[in-house]
Amino acid sequence: MPPVRIGARGSPLALAQAHEAQNRLARAHPHLAEPDAIEIVVITTTGDRILDRTLMAAGGKGLFTKEIEEALQDGRIDLAVHSMKDVPTRLPDGMEIAALLPREDPRDAFFAREGQGLDDLSAGSVVGTAGLRRQAQILERRPDLRVVPLRGNVQTRLAKLAAGEVDATLLALAGIRRLGLTDRVTRVLETEEMLPAVAQGAIGVEIRTDDAATRALVAPLDCADTAWRVTAERAFLAALDGSCRTPIAALACLEGDRLTLTGKVSSPDGRIVFRTESAGHRTDAALLGTEAGMEIAALLPERFLCL
């Protein structure tokens, strides 16, 4: 049998995620545990090539997924493994997310050179992050700090922190765990102080809609709880989608069948904040997300979404 080909970016985190999908496939299907039954195909994306420039200037959405989706479309790979955080809310025609792996902790990890937390960094300290969502929420809580752009993959950013380029930085705890770097974390930020990005910590498996064989292969990998949560958060984002220069955060949680959704949109300086909280039955995830997004969209000054 020809190998099942998994497409992923080449960053250490992307490869760790691809291997997680591979291991889960091998556990679900004994024949895929054979050597060479699964092949990981590394695909460089625009986002990987331009890490030294500002991603926002490069044009935003789909930077980390476009080339992988082209490989999927062309049949060079059978499935793509993505951080759902990087996947635009609208997928190309003929593609679908067929499985969501069990979600990791969605919170952000805080790394300070001297071990401080966000609240006890001294005034004027420099926090490195290129993410507008993180910038906005840091400045909302600590307007006395300075936020500067800090790019590169997880290892690069931690090296820049160690070298003293910044006093602190933030990274998704999920990525840190998947890379086995948990001992470097100084604090974990609670979601009340730093609401995560939509779908942070979730890994999605994308396939061609017409590929029933691969859909059947990946079906056992799907985690229903993760899927409902990510559905609510992505519906919230889709209802607000205007520009990637708007800091947007959201987190859905499940307790039994009850799904709660917290969403937030801020100005990049953290001075204006719109927040929404709602709850409902898990099967209403998409509706809850859409309604929460529309509720905030109606409140937003136009410049928020049309920068």
Ligand SMILES: NCc1[nH]cc(CCC(=O)O)c1CC(=O)O
């Ligand atoms: N855009 C980069 C990116 N995409 C997904 C993750 C982390 C892993 C995840 O959220 O699942 C990261 C790095 C980070 O934000 O620290």
